[in-house]
Amino acid sequence: MAKNAKIVGIAVIVVAIAVFALFADGLLVHKASAVSLPVGVAAPLKSFYFVNGTKGTIADFKGKTVLLYLVTTWCSTCAQGTSALGKNISFFKSKNVSIVEVETYKDFNYSGAPIYQFTKDYAGNNSSYMIDAYSGYNLTATYDPKGYLDIYYLIAPSGKIAYVNGEPSVTMDSLKAAIDNLV
């Protein structure tokens, strides 16, 4: 009886660890937008910096549909997300969606690849369609106040936030549906 209890106990611990890992990985919990800017509000005009050093904001894209994707370049899910965007470039082109991929402020204080290198590594030649940029502190603090390693905002031509989520590799279908609803 004691032996069986020990075996059962080990099995429970193993299952608990597996569940914890899957939960932490986001499999069991939908990545909610509860800790981001709400849908429907005007996208705040916080600064980012293009790779040539010039300053930009979402206002530069007024009248266009924009996918603002904040990434951390040492982050594996961000790499997967960038790769997923690259694989679906033809869709974004067909819908005239501009993709602005922005490295979070100082990569959250842990050095990763430069953003242009990161998008090239994971999106290949399709990275030429993406606009690479570095986030100012206020943009990261405003759009990603909880410090998620990746989060994206679909911004309508009106300048309002139309959809928020993360991990494009997992949520691509929802993102595409949101774009279809907009366009």
Next chain:
Amino acid sequence: MKDFDRFYFIAAAVRETLSGKAYAYGFAFSSVIVTIIYAYLLSFSSLNLGNVPRILGISIYEILVSALLGIMFSLVLAMSAFSIKRNMKSSEKIGIGALIASIIPSSLCCTALVPSVLSIAGASTATIIGVTGKIQGPFATLEPVFIIAAIVIMFFGIIQSSKKIYSGCCVR
């Protein structure tokens, strides 16, 4: 001692463990399930493997490492269960330690876990922005170290279990 030196005892202990149908089926089933779980977790590997060949979208690295971890972990479990049933001292703690080492990178990096914990703990946005990278970054970039450590720990567990099982069953 001669057999221990040659690692013959490992094969004998594994054979003894899996000679029972329950243990054999359990090992096979567990190997498949654990391999699939690892393949999913490692699909978010932080390693920039470039143009590594892929099968059905999964890189060779993910397949090999997942299979190795899945089989080794399942063997540790089977041998631990076998040892417990025969009142031998088992090495389940080593197995659990190896499991934790192998999933740490995927759990503590690149998920919502660390930011959520920081947020619940009351950290401000400025603190989160300043700290989260320092916590998660090393787990992202040191993933191969954790994987290797997990493999070494599991191998150590298999050796320990094998010595006890071999001594109990095969040395007359």
